[in-house]
Amino acid sequence: MARKTAMRRTGCPINFGLEIFGDRWTLLILRDLLLQNKRRFQELLNSDEGIATNILADRLKRLEAAGVIDRSSDPADGRKVIYRATEKGVALVPVLLEIAAWGATHDAKTDAPADFVPGFKADRAGTIAAFTARLRDD
């Protein structure tokens, strides 16, 4: 059986993921990084849900420690940092898109574009590839 510790309670692959990103703020940060191509602390801080500065800083550290994002100097201003998804992070695009498709389907007042869910259902692989390519090229 899997060894149980505070950091690693089971060998379940879902629990493995959730120990890294199983909270609402982390998943919202991943949304901004993966689907909205945000890169800078201030951009992430300005998201509509109103994340607190200390929570954002904490979650970015955790995501970096887990190898999901990395940090580098901002070419536009060397004193600033840009955050980018690693390949391990880019691999979370399908998780975020499935949550988006579920929310857009079940929220009658969603702000999602009307063509998002039909487009995703008709060409799921193509939708994922489009977001993924944008992250790699950017």
Next chain:
Amino acid sequence: MARKTAMRRTGCPINFGLEIFGDRWTLLILRDLLLQNKRRFQELLNSDEGIATNILADRLKRLEAAGVIDRSSDPADGRKVIYRATEKGVALVPVLLEIAAWGATHDAKTDAPADFVPGFKADRAGTIAAFTARLRDD
């Protein structure tokens, strides 16, 4: 623009989902209900991650209030309750499977069966349909 309240901060479809299931325990309960066909409070309580009784009870109430699960009398013991995913809940199977595929891919010590990720990648729709059919038939 979307109206912002404590319960509904934005019209983002990802945030809509995360306000319902954006925490680790809720997602682990959904794993048990959707992928492991657990139905009873005691079965959910016995999961390897060691959820506390009060957290389990709270999250089940929230999932029921959100229309993701419903309750009925246990045919085997009318004093007991069984929990089942509604169609809105069954529609979360792809989210859970994507998290599982990510975890199984990125955890070198995963307990996931070796054929899970290749099978899911080769036939994602078929894998989802198999889990979904089992929930509806059960």
